[in-house]
Amino acid sequence: LxxxxxxxxxxxxxxxxxxxxxxxxxxxxxxxxxxxxxxxxxxxxxxxxxxxxxxxxxxxxxxxxxxxxxxxxxxxxxxxxxxxxxxxxxxxxxxxxxxxxxxxxxxxxxxxxxxxxxxxxxxxxxxxxxxxxxxxxxxxxxxxxxSPKIKHRVLNHWDNLDRTVERGYSGFSLWDWHRLPGYIDQRYLDYARANASVGINGTVLTNVNANALVLTQDYLKKVAALADAFRPYGLKVYLTARFSAPIEIGGLKTADPLDPQVQAWWKQKADEIYTLIPDFGGFLVKANSEGQPGPQNYGRTHADGANMLADAVAPHKGIVMWRAFVYSEDEPDDRAKQAYNEFKPLDGQFRDNVLVQVKNGAIDFQPREPFHPLFGAMPKTPLMLELQITQEYLGQGTTLAYLSPMYKETLASDTYAKGKGTTVAKVVDGSVDKHRLTGIAGVANIGTDRNWTGHQFGQANWYSFGRLAWDHALSPEAIADEWIKMTFTGEQEFVAPVKNMMMNSHEAVVNYMTPLGLHHIMGWSHHYGPGPWIKDKHRADWTSVYYHRADEKGIGFDRTASGSNAVNQYFPPVAKEFGSLKRCPEKYLLWFHHVDWDHQVNSGRTLWNELCYRYSSGVDSVRQMQKTWDSLEGMVDRERFSHVKQFLAIQEQEAAWWRDACLLYFQTFSKRPIPQDLEKPA
Ligand code: GCU
Missing domain, CATH: 3.30.379.10 (Chitobiase/beta-hexosaminidase domain 2-like)
Known part of the structure; x- marks a missing residue:
């Protein structure tokens, strides 16, 4: 077997x-x-x-x-x-x-x-x-x-109709459009069962970079077949709505949200969908971001766009999840500030059935980001937290990174929006501003690979997303503990070391990729492997040098008052903390500050030496994971043992690649030696 x-x-x-x-x-x-x-x-x-x-x-x-x-x-x-x-x-x-x-x-x-x-x-x-x-x-x-603390607990599949998956590393899309609606693969039922087992109650089937075709009759019938299969498991189906669909599939000349014909088109489209799928969940929309069409093409606001769709689905009790992941084509002074600047003024203008979906951080699913300043800043609008389960910037399919501690770090962050204790979790679960409509989304890591998630340990991230979505008070340790026991064995000699390995894994990846608040220094476009040297692209904010700003003096993005002043988007206690070189948590140091190479950090080392130390300790941690896993041979079946072993070997090579590439590149600025005692042989 x-x-x-x-x-x-x-x-x-x-x-x-x-x-x-x-x-x-x-x-x-x-x-x-x-x-x-x-x-x-x-x-x-x-x-x-x-x-x-x-x-x-x-x-x-x-x-x-x-x-x-x-x-x-x-x-x-x-x-x-x-x-x-x-x-x-x-x-x-x-x-x-x-x-x-x-x-x-x-x-x-x-x-x-x-x-x-x-x-x-x-x-x-x-x-x-x-x-x-x-x-x-x-x-x-x-x-x-x-009972769940958050109402809509939703997976976002970035799946295309040709079955490729944007940022997917576990094979192709589960949705076999060709054989639908006639053929219901057992896999759909197993998928729904798995989701129900952790309380996930919604699934957006299609990519946020949307294709309008899914809104045509032929596809809607296929979507309806999936919805029928998922319904017993409490899993509602949602679709992404391409904003220009009225033009592309409706034959209209415009998609202006204030145009009565456009409004009528969406209403009719919604009615058609609900005839086929009476409990259709609603739409997820990416608009005016990374080339996607949106209301701004017609001089309208995000609220105008969201409200038009909201009005179309409202009679059927549908919702709209409107994404706040936006940043400008024109070189902005700081990409991190844009979503806040565009969305905060719209607070109070959205319909009751709209959620604004905000990524955990202001840039883009980096290995570590400080929480997004929009949390707490839009009290009149329910904000939905978007997490990434798929590991776009975290080593993709071959990296063991248990992400529950990262999710928890965001959820537990204190926004101070209404004084101490106004955590992101409490903003999202609606308790701070008394919202009844609440939601959380996870960009799925699921595909056609036999083990669903590419990496055996990727399953733990799907699992944790669901568990935390149901109850954000759960601890990552407790979640890891149950997952290990259910997935492998309850034997303590196995559970304890594997849990330890999982709990340290995210920090290890942060250390060998982007320690001390560094971010977005991955390979261009594919985001795989190191690329801190990336420059001269047509958009400055698509280069790495834009983010790390290394020079002879030091490294890091000054987001304090002397720089872009992005810190000012946070509530004063947070702004003060992040904005102070002394008080800024070291894990976010280079996110908010441009720091001299010789600046002394908490360990007593200079910044340069600390950077060397972090890169190197990240690699050491992966080697430690390899030793741990090797010591467990025989306690798990051969197939899964060997799968994880091989992936850990790849991860070790990648970690060393990251360390070497980044340190050698940054050294061209720091012009300081790499401390020799860090160079532990494998
Ligand atoms: C990232 C990712 C894209 C994705 C985008 C989004 O930029 O690289 O592939 O489309 O996020 O969240 O919309």
Whole structure:
């Protein structure tokens, strides 16, 4: 049997711990799922096959209890038993997606209850319950309630209709447009199951660099077939809307959002979509950015554009996710400032069903970025956080970088918008400004590779995105812990070192690529490998020298008052911190400051020596990961062991390449020696 990672974290292997196994077998004698719906059917299937496999014995599903120890799943409206066992008072606050896991007894019978207000809540609760067994937790006295903090938890696929994937490193697009709508690949269902298991409830099928063709009848029928396949799993379908579609496929002369004919075209298009897909989620739009058409082509604002689409989908309860990733063709004094400058003045002008989707940082998914200054700056507009799961700037398909700590760093950043504690997470979950419409997006790393994500450890980033989207209070350690146990094994001798390796992996990549706040010094256009020397492109902000600004004196982008003053876009306590050479967190130092080569940093080293040290320690960390992985041989199947081993060897070469290329290049400015004691041989 191929152990190629296809089953993700849903392997459901028999519980190893004998005492636990016995307790589980005793508590789970039969399964009762009352009620009838496609969602309950998949919940029942998942519980029955998952538990039979985890317990190593078949679990019977019946309509009413015949045994003493019963697992029951359902809603109070669909199941009399659930209504009796789960108190309404506990269920009510859990909303449309939350659930309750409960151990209770009645009439001499022992019950384990998975209860929710809705069928989809039951499915989410079922996956949580399975996770408890997969990670060998005690299920003896359950009393656990969970509901998502953010409403729309959405994957963004940058998939083209020809099945290539922009910034995709795991094969081609999952969507087999040619065979749709007639053929529903089992893979679509497995994809939906995986998403439901972590609470992802939306998927944008197409690239933000959009193709209007997907909005034509033929394609919409294919989209509808996917939506039908995903529906039982609570996964809504969205599409990207190309702003010029009324011209390209509608035969109009303009796409001006204030033109009544254009407005009518989009309304009619929305009606057509909703006829085919009654629960269509809405549109994601990239406009007036990197050559994409948009309202500014007609002298209109982003709000004009977003509102036109919002009005078209509003009667059907659709939403518009309008992206704030914009920067000008004309050489700007600082690309980092543009989104804020363009969007902040529009606060309050968007319709109720519009979210503005903001990347975690102001440049572009760099290995590390300080949080985007728009968070907290648009209190009247719900802001959706966009994270990148695919590793465009993080070594792409062959790099082991566990991104949960990076996501968490953004979520936990304090904007000070309403005083201390106004974190990005609280802006995004709506609690700061009392927004009910909330969202979070992750640019997917999923493709046709057998293991879905190219790198076996890329699965952990998909998984973490979902877990954090549901509950941003979770810790990256806890998420890694569950993922490892479900994906590989629960043996501590394996879990502890792998967790340690994962937890250090992102920092290692930052160190050997862009330490101390350096950014955007990758190879031109493809963003793979080092390219700090890139200059003389037709746009200054598409060169590397624009970002690192190395000269004989020092290195870094001065974004303080003496430079572009981008720091001023942050609320005063943050602006002061980032703007002070002394107080600026070292991880953002060269993001905000141009620093002398001989400036002394926290370690006591000069900046130049620290740079050398960081590059070199990044490489050392990868070598450490290799040693760790090698020491685990035999604890995981040969196929996945060898896959990771080979990728780590590639990563080690790339890390050394980054270190050597960057240090030798920057040395042409610093004219200082590379400290020899850092040059540890492999
Ligand atoms: C980056 C990426 C592009 C993508 C863009 C976006 O610039 O390199 O491929 O289209 O982000 O997010 O719109």
């Amino acid at each position: 191929a152990e190629d990672g296809y089953r993700l974290w849903q392997r459901y292997e028999q519980v190893q711990d004998a005492a636990r196994l016995q307790a589980y077998r005793q508590a789970l004698n039969e399964l009762v799922v009352q009620g009838n719906s496609p969602t309950l059917t998949v919940a029942q299937q998942e519980l029955q096959t998952g538990l039979s496999s985890l317990l190593g014995q078949p679990l019977a599903a019946v309509k009413s209890p015949t045994k003493q120890n019963i697992l029951v799943a359902g809603t109070p409206s669909g199941s009399a038993l659930v209504k009796e066992l789960a108190t309404a008072a506990r269920l009510k606050p859990l909303g449309e997606e939350g659930y309750l896991l409960l151990t209770t007894a009645k009439d001499g019978k022992q019950y384990t209850v998975i209860a929710a207000n809705t069928d989809i809540g039951v499915l989410y609760g079922s996956f949580h319950f399975l996770r408890l067994l997969q990670t060998q937790q005690d299920i003896g006295k359950l009393s656990l309630a969970s």
